Amino acid sequence: MTDRHITLAHGNGGRFMRELIEQIFARHLGNPELDVQADAAPIDLPAGQPMFTTDGFIVHPLEFPGADIGSLAVHGTCNDLAVAGADPLYLTLSAFIEEGMPFDQLERLVQSIARAAEETGVRVVAGDTKVLPRGEGSGVYFASAGVGVRRHELDLGLNRISPGDQVLVSGPVGDHGVCVMLAREEFGMRGDLKSDAASVLPLTRAIRDLPGLHFMRDPTRGGLATVCHEIMHATGLRIVLDGPAVPVHDPVQSVCDMLGYDPLYLACEGRVVAVADADTAPQILERWRGLPGGEQAALIGSVDDGPQRVEVETELGGRRILEELQDDPLPRIC
Amino acid sequence: MTDRHITLAHGNGGRFMRELIEQIFARHLGNPELDVQADAAPIDLPAGQPMFTTDGFIVHPLEFPGADIGSLAVHGTCNDLAVAGADPLYLTLSAFIEEGMPFDQLERLVQSIARAAEETGVRVVAGDTKVLPRGEGSGVYFASAGVGVRRHELDLGLNRISPGDQVLVSGPVGDHGVCVMLAREEFGMRGDLKSDAASVLPLTRAIRDLPGLHFMRDPTRGGLATVCHEIMHATGLRIVLDGPAVPVHDPVQSVCDMLGYDPLYLACEGRVVAVADADTAPQILERWRGLPGGEQAALIGSVDDGPQRVEVETELGGRRILEELQDDPLPRIC
Numbered sequence: 001m002t003d004r005h006i007t008l009a010h011g012n013g014g015r016f017m018r019e020l021i022e023q024i025f026a027r028h029l030g031n032p033e034l035d036v037q038a039d040a041a042p043i044d045l046p047a048g049q050p051m052f053t054t055d056g057f058i059v060h061p062l063e064f065p066g067a068d069i070g071s072l073a074v075h076g077t078c079n080d081l082a083v084a085g086a087d088p089l090y091l092t093l094s095a096f097i098e099e100g101m102p103f104d105q106l107e108r109l110v111q112s113i114a115r116a117a118e119e120t121g122v123r124v125v126a127g128d129t130k131v132l133p134r135g136e137g138s139g140v141y142f143a144s145a146g147v148g149v150r151r152h153e154l155d156l157g158l159n160r161i162s163p164g165d166q167v168l169v170s171g172p173v174g175d176h177g178v179c180v181m182l183a184r185e186e187f188g189m190r191g192d193l194k195s196d197a198a199s200v201l202p203l204t205r206a207i208r209d210l211p212g213l214h215f216m217r218d219p220t221r222g223g224l225a226t227v228c229h230e231i232m233h234a235t236g237l238r239i240v241l242d243g244p245a246v247p248v249h250d251p252v253q254s255v256c257d258m259l260g261y262d263p264l265y266l267a268c269e270g271r272v273v274a275v276a277d278a279d280t281a282p283q284i285l286e287r288w289r290g291l292p293g294g295e296q297a298a299l300i301g302s303v304d305d306g307p308q309r310v311e312v313e314t315e316l317g318g319r320r321i322l323e324e325l326q327d328d329p330l331p332r333i334c
Numbered sequence: 335m336t337d338r339h340i341t342l343a344h345g346n347g348g349r350f351m352r353e354l355i356e357q358i359f360a361r362h363l364g365n366p367e368l369d370v371q372a373d374a375a376p377i378d379l380p381a382g383q384p385m386f387t388t389d390g391f392i393v394h395p396l397e398f399p400g401a402d403i404g405s406l407a408v409h410g411t412c413n414d415l416a417v418a419g420a421d422p423l424y425l426t427l428s429a430f431i432e433e434g435m436p437f438d439q440l441e442r443l444v445q446s447i448a449r450a451a452e453e454t455g456v457r458v459v460a461g462d463t464k465v466l467p468r469g470e471g472s473g474v475y476f477a478s479a480g481v482g483v484r485r486h487e488l489d490l491g492l493n494r495i496s497p498g499d500q501v502l503v504s505g506p507v508g509d510h511g512v513c514v515m516l517a518r519e520e521f522g523m524r525g526d527l528k529s530d531a532a533s534v535l536p537l538t539r540a541i542r543d544l545p546g547l548h549f550m551r552d553p554t555r556g557g558l559a560t561v562c563h564e565i566m567h568a569t570g571l572r573i574v575l576d577g578p579a580v581p582v583h584d585p586v587q588s589v590c591d592m593l594g595y596d597p598l599y600l601a602c603e604g605r606v607v608a609v610a611d612a613d614t615a616p617q618i619l620e621r622w623r624g625l626p627g628g629e630q631a632a633l634i635g636s637v638d639d640g641p642q643r644v645e646v647e648t649e650l651g652g653r654r655i656l657e658e659l660q661d662d663p664l665p666r667i668c
Contacts, residue, residue, distance in 0.1 A: 013556025013601075014659025018567075037492055037568055039551060040387035040418035040482070045379070053374035054426035054479055056464040084374035092388035094477035096430070128477070130390040131665070136472055143428035143462070145388055145479030148374070158371055217373060222347025233352075234371055267347075325348025331467070 004103040011097070011131025024107050025093075025127055028114045033090070033125040041125035043090045048149035051086040053077060057142045060332040062109065064183035066194030067176075067269070070112035072334060073142035075199055075269060076220065078120045082204040083216040083272060085156045086148035088120060093127040093144050098137035106140065120199045122146070151209075158234035160214035166281035167239065167301035170203050170272040170294050171196065172247040173224050177266030177330050178255050193251050196293075198270035203294055206287045212280025217273050220334055222325045224300075225264040227273045228310040229324045231303070238306035241322070244315050247296045264312070265325055267333045275303065338437040345431070345465025358441050359427075359461055362448045367424070367459040375459035377424045382483035385420040387411060391476045394666040396443065398517035400528030401510075401603070404446035406668060407476035409531055409603060410554065412454045416538040417550040417606060419490045420482035422454060427461040427478050432471035440474065454533045456480065485543075492568035494548035500615035501573065501635040504537050504606040504628050505530065506581040507558050511600030511664050512589045527585050530627075532604035537628055540621045546614025551607050554668055556659045558634075559598040561607045562644040563658045565637070572640035575656065578649050581630045598646070599659055601667045609637065 009016040026036045033041050055076040062069045078088035093113065097106065117124055175196040182193065200218055207213055219227045224246065228239045241264075248256075248263045256263050270293065274284055281299055288294035310322040343350040360370045367375050389410040396403045412422035427447065431440065451458055509530040516527065534552055541547055553561045558580065562573045575598075582590075582597045590597050604627065608618055615633055622628035644656040 008665045009661055011555075012659060012661075012665060013554070013560045014563075016660065017555075037564060038418065039414040040385040040420060040480075042484070043384050043386045045384055050377050050379055050384070050481075051374040052377045052424055052426060052479075052481055053460045054428045054462050054477075056428040056430055056462045056477065058430065058464045058466060080373040084372065086374060090386055092386060092479045094388045094390040094428070094479075096390055096392065096475055096477075126387045128388050128390045130392045130475075132392060132475075133665070136470060138470055141430055141464075141466075141475070143388075143390065143430075143477030143479075145386075145426045145428075145477075146374075147384075147386060147481060150376070220347070221345075221351075226347045229348075230371060325346060326350065327343055327346075331342045331346065331465070 006097050006099055006101045006131060008099050008131050008133065011129065020129065024110050028110045029124045031123045033123055043125060043147060046149055049152050051081055051084055051148045051150050053080045054143060054145040055080060057334060058332055059180060059334055060138055061183050062139045064180050064195060066179060067197035068109055068112050069140065069142060070109035071116040072197055072269060073144045074113055074116035074120060075197055076334060077144040077146040078122055079200045079218045081146050081148035082201045083218050084150065085154045085208045086150035088122045088146050088148040090147045091117065091122050091124045091144050093124050093142060095129045096132055096137055096141040097129060098132050098139055099134040101139050120201060154208060156215055158215055158231060161231060161235050161275050161303055163237060163303055163305040164278060165214060165275050165303040166278055166299055168274045168281060168284055168297060169224065169300050170288050170297045172249045172296055173219065173268050173271060174252045174263035174266035175249060176269040177333055178252045180333055181330055196268050196270040198293060200270060200272050202291055203272045203288060206291055207274065207284045210280050210283060212277040213274060215275040219268050219271055219273050221267055223265045223267055224273065225322050226325055232308055232310055236308050237303050238308060239301060239303055239310045241301040241312045243312045245298050245300045247298050264322065269334065340431050340433055340435045340465060342433050342465050342467065345463065355463065358444050362444045363458045365457045367457055377459060377481060380483055383486050385415055385418055385482045385484050387414045388477060388479040389414060391668060392666055393514060393668055394472055395517050396473045398514050398529060400513060401531035402443055402446050403474065403476060404443035405450040406531055406603060407478045408447055408450035408454060409533055410668060411478040411480040412456055413534045413552045415480050415482035416535045417552050418484065419488045419542045420484035422456045422480050422482040424481045425451065425456050425458045425478050427458050427476060429463045430466055430471055430475040431463060432466050432473055433468040435473050443474065454535060488542060490549055492549055492565060495565060495569050495609050495637055497571060497637055497639040498612060499548060499609050499637040500612055500633055502608045502615060502618055502631060503558065503634050504622050504631045506583045506630055507553065507602050507605060508586045508597035508600035509583060510603040511667055512586045514667055515664055530602050530604040532627060534604060534606050536625055537606045537622060540625055541608065541618045544614050544617060546611040547608060549609040553602050553605055553607050555601055557599045557601055558607065559656050560659055566642055566644055570642050571637050572642060573635060573637055573644045575635035575646045577646045579632050579634045581632050598656065603668060
């Protein structure tokens with residue numbers, strides 16, 4: 001495959017497209033349900049509530065320490081199903097490939113998709129490829145859609161949050177955002193930080209059956225601050241974060257200090273924010289801390305019926321208001 | 335909304351993105367299942383075999399006579415479910431929007447999505463928006479994924495095709511391809527031809543329960559010729575098309591004659607190719623001809639165990655070999 005590149009003819013429905021699909025997509029993503037000659041794939045669903053979601057991926061650069069746009073396309077969509085309380089089961093993948101993209105790189109990304117899907121226990125059952133003229137696109141964009149199944153009785157949602165609830169996070173925030181930023185050459189910085197991109201399914205499975213768990217979300221674009229604003233908008237309640245309690249890796253904090261970013265707004269791709277009643281919060285902490293990736297889980301705040309806003313308690317005991325994200329601190333992050 | 339444009343901040347997860355989703359996507363696509371605050375949507379499936387598919391859309395220009403990239407994003411994915419014998423029920427929509435795109439145009443396209451979904455009887459239950467920097471992208475790309483349900487007993491597929499089967503098409507070929515081409519300014523041509531983009535669900539519903547129906551496919555990228563090659567590759571059989579029997583609108587044929595295109599390779603977005611046994615073929619013709627959009631349905635060829643290739647009988651009684659599409663006659667067609 002060395003030295004081969006994607007051409008516009010790889011998108012026209014003819015021989016080159018058939019070969020691209022056979023040699024790269026079907027070869028690495030092959031499974032009994034993936035019939036590249038079919039228009040739609042039959043999927044068998046176990047008992048429970050089927051759930052459906054989608055996500056698009058334009059991260060730049062395409063590859064960075066710890067992950068790439070391929071694994072992100074699997075984890076991003078599966079994590080949306082996981083935080084909704086479901087087991088992700090099936091994925092579809094739509095690829096928008098730029099003319100001139102090296103076959104080698106595309107193949108690495110598809111291999112990464114295959115690995116991430118296997119780790120998460122999902123199967124890619126259908127796909128589509130389109131080729132964009134050189135200059136449009138930047139290598140490749142992916143859109144993935146996922147179907148999963150949730151236990152019928154499970155009731156999680158913003159509507160279940162009430163005053164007195166506690167807010168928890170499964171691990172340090174901002175690793176993914178800083179890692180992608182450092183991987184961009186324009187910043188001229190290098191670090192040994194890795195993206196946190198991963199399946200959060202083990203974390204959600206471990207706690208989703210606790211009756212006092214009210215809500216879960218993965219803090220991606222806009223970070224932890226944005227999840228707090230989503231809760232605030234939906235409930236009309238106040239969220240008070242305990243600033244020093246929010247786990248942040250030292251190198252992430254250092255980069256943020258240097259460049260003037262607030263880690264609370266930076267994207268994670270492998271963390272979970274949970275909201276639960278006060279009795280349940282310690283159980284969540286205990287369960288998460290016993291899992292890989294959950295060692296630094298922390299209780300980071302609470303919900304009350306004070307004025308509708310998001311506040312952060314500072315190290316010195318003061319409080320600042322955490323504004324809703326407006327300008328873009330880090331575009332193309334997922 | 336006049337004079338407003340998409341900015342990078344509309345993709346960052348914060349306030350502008352929330353407003354974009356509320357004011358355009360949720361406003362026009364609203365339905366009980368579309369909860370823009372949720373990570374994944376619960377979907378209720380009737381009895382039967384669930385089917386899952388996806389499709390990407392990069393058509394240029396975004397709007398053209400008879401359709402646009404929005405309605406195409408609905409019909410393309412729903413038609414894949416329809417030709418697989420399923421009733422499409424739920425869609426997800428992933429939008430990649432270029433910085434600078436006018437709000438007005440995006441809103442028109444989302445309204446078109448809403449209309450097409452209502453006509454087809456599907457609901458858009460989840461979505462995602464990403465913003466591409468100006469110059470990347472060309473207005474907007476969409477990826478849609480669809481879930482539908484097929485009757486359990488229904489058995490359609492390339493594996494059911496055998497020698498003696500007849501090939502039918504539900505209407506004239508190439509309208510969509512020529513219409514999109516004429517809408518591109520570089521051709522300097524104008525016509526009153528409209529795209530055939532439409533839901534094929536009424537056409538597939540009308541015939542899918544005939545036991546002698548073996549296979550259906552919508553001839554999109556690569557056109558009728560490509561569907562014939564897909565059948566040939568999968569079955570090892572010969573397909574013989576009756577050239578003069580293939581319905582082609584006069585203006586499509588004229589444009590093809592002028593520019594040197596073969597209508598057999600041009601995309602349709604609202605036609606169905608069916609393969610059935612000889613007893614069933616006349617029943618399909620009769621049912622299709624009684625439906626809007628099926629008036630010009632025709633028996634256009636047959637499958638036999640001659641040498642593995644696609645042949646076309648010409649008006650003069652000769653035969654030519656229809657080669658597999660290699661170079662791209664019309665990129666960015668869907």
